[in-house]
Amino acid sequence: MFNFTPEEKKVILFLLIIAFCGIILNNLAKLNCHIKKLFCPQVSLAKLDLNNISLEELIKTRCLSLKTSQRIIAYRLQHGNFSSLEGLKEVKGIGEQRYDKLKELFFVE
Numbered sequence: 637m638f639n640f641t642p643e644e645k646k647v648i649l650f651l652l653i654i655a656f657c658g659i660i661l662n663n664l665a666k667l668n669c670h671i672k673k674l675f676c677p678q679v680s681l682a683k684l685d686l687n688n689i690s691l692e693e694l695i696k697t698r699c700l701s702l703k704t705s706q707r708i709i710a711y712r713l714q715h716g717n718f719s720s721l722e723g724l725k726e727v728k729g730i731g732e733q734r735y736d737k738l739k740e741l742f743f744v745e
Contacts (some may be wrong), residue, residue: 687712697741
């Protein structure tokens with residue numbers, strides 16, 4: 637069906653390998669981006685008071701996106717101060733894994 641010369645076969649094989657490597661690198665970049673969002677480096681050694689923290693300070697923690705930070709502030713305004721850190725689980729976007737990371741950064745008086 638296809639009568640390729642040996643040189644043409646080598647070029648086609650080379651292009652397929654390049655395309656395959658591009659697909660792998662693209663997926664790794666997406667995976668790395670996803671992991672980076674989940675990874676939560678500790679900003680400082682001192683824990684932050686969840687009931688007194690501002691939106692700007694929440695965003696700086698790098699654990700929370702802008703949207704999740706806004707949801708925490710909105711939840712706090714709607715329901716009053718958090719009585720315990722467990723209250724974070726009731727905020728949309730904070731599951732068990734994210735809560736485990738956040739409880740290392742915040743405290744509630």
